[in-house]
Amino acid sequence: MQSHFGKYKILKNLLWKGSLNKLLHKKKINSFCHLTIYNKITKKI
Secondary structure, three states: OHHHHHHHHHHHHHHHHHHHHHHHHHHHHHHHHHHHHHHHHHHHO
């Protein structure tokens, strides 16, 4: 029972880290998109 709980805890941590990485990655993509849009606007002016 104890080993099973340990495995579950590790799995949960991995899932949490994975979702956190996805969030960070999405934010990076969003900021990159904003940067390119910003650059296009500044070039037009």
